[in-house]
Amino acid sequence: MVPRVEELEDGCHWFVDAQDKGMWNGVGPGFLPYTRGMFGHIDEMHDIGFEWDSRPGARPRPTTPELRLADLDRDGIDAEIVYGCLMINDHINDASMRIWADKIYNDWAADFAKRSDPRRVFPLAIIPNTDPVEAAAEVRRCAKMGLRGGDLSFKRMTPPLYHSGWYPLWEAAAECKFPIAFHSTGFKALRAPDTPEMEKQFFTQWRLVRSALFQLDTMEVLVSILASGACEKYPDFNFVLGESGVTWLPYVFDRLDTEYFDRARSLNFKLKPSDYFRRQGYVTYQQDQYLEPIIPLIGEDNIIWGADYPHPDCIWPNSRSTLGKNLVRISERVQKKITRDNCGAALQHQGLRTPDDSDRSRYPVAARQGLRRKNGRFASTWRPAIGCWCASAGRT
Numbered sequence: 001m002v003p004r005v006e007e008l009e010d011g012c013h014w015f016v017d018a019q020d021k022g023m024w025n026g027v028g029p030g031f032l033p034y035t036r037g038m039f040g041h042i043d044e045m046h047d048i049g050f051e052w053d054s055r056p057g058a059r060p061r062p063t064t065p066e067l068r069l070a071d072l073d074r075d076g077i078d079a080e081i082v083y084g085c086l087m088i089n090d091h092i093n094d095a096s097m098r099i100w101a102d103k104i105y106n107d108w109a110a111d112f113a114k115r116s117d118p119r120r121v122f123p124l125a126i127i128p129n130t131d132p133v134e135a136a137a138e139v140r141r142c143a144k145m146g147l148r149g150g151d152l153s154f155k156r157m158t159p160p161l162y163h164s165g166w167y168p169l170w171e172a173a174a175e176c177k178f179p180i181a182f183h184s185t186g187f188k189a190l191r192a193p194d195t196p197e198m199e200k201q202f203f204t205q206w207r208l209v210r211s212a213l214f215q216l217d218t219m220e221v222l223v224s225i226l227a228s229g230a231c232e233k234y235p236d237f238n239f240v241l242g243e244s245g246v247t248w249l250p251y252v253f254d255r256l257d258t259e260y261f262d263r264a265r266s267l268n269f270k271l272k273p274s275d276y277f278r279r280q281g282y283v284t285y286q287q288d289q290y291l292e293p294i295i296p297l298i299g300e301d302n303i304i305w306g307a308d309y310p311h312p313d314c315i316w317p318n319s320r321s322t323l324g325k326n327l328v329r330i331s332e333r334v335q336k337k338i339t340r341d342n343c344g345a346a347l348q349h350q351g352l353r354t355p356d357d358s359d360r361s362r363y364p365v366a367a368r369q370g371l372r373r374k375n376g377r378f379a380s381t382w383r384p385a386i387g388c389w390c391a392s393a394g395r396t
Helices: 040-047 066-077 095-115 131-144 162-176 195-202 203-227 249-263 275-281 292-298 321-327 332-345 357-362 366-368 388-393
Strands: 003-007 011-016 018-025 080-083 121-123 124-129 148-150 179-184 238-243 282-283 303-305 383-384
Touching: 066 121, 095 121, 095 124, 095 131, 121 249, 124 131, 131 148, 162 179, 179 203, 195 203, 203 238, 203 249, 203 275, 249 275, 249 292, 275 282, 303 332
Parallel strands: 080 121, 080 383, 124 148, 148 179, 179 238, 238 282, 282 303
Antiparallel strands: 003 011, 011 018
């Protein structure tokens, strides 16, 4: 059976086949019911009016156009890139059903952008992850619909990410100027508790291990995409490590380059593997107090800030104050790259624009807090929105 929403006694739930995956309009990618004390920041959001209402007829803020735009204004953000239901390709076992569901979502996402504000809200497509030819075709179809990039779930990719079988997808992405993002979804091979009783007893410890290491699964993506030769063969192909954090990259660059020269020179790359990232890759983060000394090691043109709205790790509606703390010692020139220009560059953003000065009355918070257009550049952030996007799309 197709993914669907069913109404139970406590509200609407997501079902895939006969499995209950959690609450429609639930908290985070786990589709959890709101429970005070589970997440500190989620409680803060709840206290200022953000609701996770799973009853029929509820209006989820992330997928109700006027409410999402109001939340952008409240956070002082002109425009955003939005990740979609990232877990869809993990939850659906049947490959043909995954491809069908991806297409349905992408149709919805293109329509949602138009119903919101196509100058401010830019959803990413979901790219099929089991058939490179189907994936390439979907990239071309989504580009024609006006979507500007896509997200590819790498956990269940067949063949694996480093396989040359994916070249048709990288070719299509390069041809359409359609960056491919890989959003972190957490390590799947962590040492889990042995029994349900042990999980209950050590729940807090186990939860901390998972959440602390959550973003680092994109290490595998970085090394795999560079080892695949995709960047060598398709220099116009761009990729993004979504919600992956930043400061771990220099170690992986050094390790990858060292191992390449020791045991993989037969790949005959023209550049060091890490240099392909600097030429074609981007990485996004929410907050990182150790960012300043790392920027020269990664590249000031390769880092993109995001807010992770509306998940437990998000910094909404305090993005401005968080950026003020984390970027205070970084030059204004580099700040603008990280919070605006690099996102536009990743999207190949010809034709996109921020509101003109004559439009500023429509965006009072953004204008008041000083996010502005300079030299026609696109003011934007990559901001993932996983669970609520997935949940609401099923009922529109």
